[in-house]
Amino acid sequence: MDRLRITGQTPLSGSVKISGAKNAALPILFASILSKEKSVIKNIPLLADINTTLRVLDALGLKTLFKLDDHTIEIDGSSLNSLEAPYELVRTMRASVLVLGPLLARNGEARVSLPGGCAIGARPVNYHLTAFERMGAKFDIEGGYIHGKAPNGLKGAFVRLPFPSVGATENTLMGAVLADGDTLIQNAAREPEIADLARALRSMGAKIEGEGTSNIQVKGVSELKGMNHSVSPDRVEAFTFLASGLITRGKVTVEGIDATYLQSALELLTQAGAKITNTPNSVTAEFVKDLTKVSFTTEPFPGFPTDMQAQFMALLTQAKGTSHISETIFENRFMHVPELVRLGAKIQIKGNQATVEGPTPLSGATVMATDLRASASLIIAGLAAKGDTLLRRIYHLDRGYEQIEQKLSQLGAKIVREHEK
Ligand code: EPZ
Secondary structure, eight states: OEEEEEEOOOOOEEEEEOOBOHHHHHHHHHHGGGOSSEEEEESOOOOHHHHHHHHHHHHTTOEEEEEGGGTEEEEEGGGOOOOEEOHHHHTTOGGGGGGHHHHHHHHSEEEEEOOOOBTTBOOOOHHHHHHHHHTTOEEEEETTEEEEEOTTOOBOOEEEOSSOOHHHHHHHHHHHTTSBSEEEEETOOOOHHHHHHHHHHHTTTOEEEOTTSSEEEEEOOSOOOOOEEEOOBOHHHHHHHHHHHHHTTOEEEEESOOGGGGHHHHHHHHHTTOEEEEETTEEEEEOOSOOBOOOEEBOSTTSBOGGGHHHHHHHHTTSBEEEEEEOOSOTTOOTHHHHHHHTTOEEEEETTEEEEEEOOOOBOOEEEOOSHHHHHHHHHHHHHSBSEEEEEOTHHHHTTOSSHHHHHHHTTOEEEEEEOO
């Protein structure tokens, strides 16, 4: 098991290049299943979840080549010879459920292990299944597997999502592009990763309109050519570095991303007293005065993203006053709180509401990562804490952040990876 040792209270400064977005790369890689030809996907982040995705594609028989130095993956879609995403892979990465749409669309059948719950919530996939049933698929759930069949292929349909689910929107979109007829996805998720997936599908010849709005229209086509696409930047990684700069009273620029990916977050950082400036391809957050309290609720895009909640909470432990945070997307996404309290934070939880008193002096301690974004929250707090913070179980972190300790060191942070005996 690895752990990170963070020695706090060094102001961060400088600029850091943002990697491709994990939450765009995963669906885009699965979309390559839709074509029998070769797909080339660039700006892939070097993450554990990408490796897991490649193992799922390998299990389906597709030949994959990851050119690490170029951050590029080539996938040969011609050799699909299985329809099953196995349990041991799906349980390590629930996004594997995104093979459902492509497999049903291409071969009219799929067997995918039920993902099971995860640290932050039950995370059912009922919206995905209901959408495909509207498109003519039938499902049996047996032995912990979803077995879906659409023997005559998927049919275009009117699909209204009960909630703007990111995964359900992506799965439905990938099913619709090869369906027979037109599909309208109403109440679709509007996250930038959806628009990125649509651009990747369009490079294959898909006919899609309205991505980024609540209504996505798709004209099914009979086949798709190989994809040629470069993944959009990771807005959650970018926010993590901006918050790291601010909590250390520094000034950090994230390169390779434009402010539109971070709009709601930048508005709140400004409200808290940060100085935010940007260019068409970068965003800078500068500490210019003591931060003050901010209250927010996590919402579907364009609202404040749940994936940035834990990181912002860490920052608000250093803001003057009482901040109120309401987590409305996942039922259990406050597991970073007890660990932040170990560092000296004053945070109360009541249901899905957290109250943060600030500013509180933080002092280093041994803390434990419980999930991906909680890990980032503890790093941010450790950067402000007096002394050393030891962050354990950082396999959670490696799922979603490429070389985070190298990037933070580049900004002046004292952070090293150690092997625990
Ligand atoms: C995606 O998860 C992201 N993961 C999550 O990022 C992100 O937090 C989430 O979207 C919300 O933005 C990837 O893109 C790989 P949802 P997803 O479907 O698609 C409920 C990270 O840290 N729901 O929008 O699973 C669900 O339980 C990860 O990078 C159903 O009830 O999120 C949740 O409460 C964490 N039934 C809410 O909807 C369904 O069929 C939003 O989930 C589907 C979802």
